[in-house]
Amino acid sequence: GQVYHEVIRKEREGEYLGQTVQPIPHVTDEIKERIRDVAKDSKADFLLVEIGGTVGDYENILF
Structure with missing residues (x-):
């Protein structure tokens, strides 16, 4: 919910300068931005992130 809310x-x-908002790239870009922010803020040497799903899942999740 937080990602969609943002x-x-x-x-x-x-x-987004009037663009049509879509799961790809807007939602995925928000997820990547959050991962980068965590890595930067934590000052960890590395960040391990588990990513799952299959091709097409993200575009169909709303339906």
Whole structure:
């Protein structure tokens, strides 16, 4: 819910410059941004992230 909430907030504030908001790339970009932020803020030597799913899952998840 937090990722979708942030994407919707950014869309409403015009950060996507009028583009149609889509799961790919907007939602996936938000997820990548959050992973990068955690890595940067934690100052860890490395960050291990488990990513799952299959091709097409993210675009169909809303239906």
